[in-house]
Amino acid sequence: MSLKYAIALSGGIGSGKSTVASLLRLYGYQVICADSIAHKVLEENKDSVIAVFGEEILDNQGRINRKKLGGIVFSNTNLLKRLEEILHPKIKAEILEEAQREEQKKIPYFVDIPLFFEQGDYPIVNSLLISTTQELQIERLKKRNGFSKKEALSRINAQMPLEQKYKMASYVIDNCGSLESLQQELEYYLQQHLPKF
Ligand code: ADP
DSSP, X not given: OOOTTEEEEEEOTTSSHHHHHHHHHHTTOOEEEHHHHHHHHHHHTHHHHHHHHOGGGBOTTSSBOHHHHHHHHTTOHXXXXXXXXXXXXXXXXXXXXXXXXXXXXXXXEEEEOTTHHHHOOXXXXXXXXXXXXXXXXXXXXXXXXXXXXXXXXXXXXXXXXXXXXXXXXXXXEEOOSOHHXXXXXXXXXXXXXXXXX
């Protein structure tokens, strides 16, 4: 099974992937978002996650505190692996189900998967990588998430280096300039490099 019309949208944390996803939606493209599916799957599998991480990952309303959970898994690779083992198969199944529905329309659509290249098990051939420098990733994560440099680096280092993803992507947009130039580069890609069917 291969998802013919799907284009995987990926990047590194803080590289500008969600910004591009929002622009794509504005332009009328369908974007399946792995992160929002992941949020839903995490809540649905709360019991299995608590069984591994304990009740201390809950907030005072009994919901999973994602920031706390993130703090734990990004300082311990084994625990990150355990969490991914619980959630990834379920997230993937939901993404594939939504993608199958999109395929019926026979027009290109995007699947925003932060760990597309790391996971390597999606039946998607085309990909768009949003890249940037590590310095800009750190700067944006400090601003967006209020992370310290150390917190930003632990998340960046848990991912495959962007240089490696460069070699695997069908197309790369370097998001090192202004938001305006990101928008221009995206428009150029959509006009000139979108796969033709
Ligand atoms: P990702 O989804 O890859 O983690 P985001 O799209 O959320 O990254 O971008 C991270 C942060 O950086 C956001 O706050 C976003 O507004 C900002 N950002 C992204 N691209 C640029 C840019 N070219 N110039 C300035 N800020 C940017």
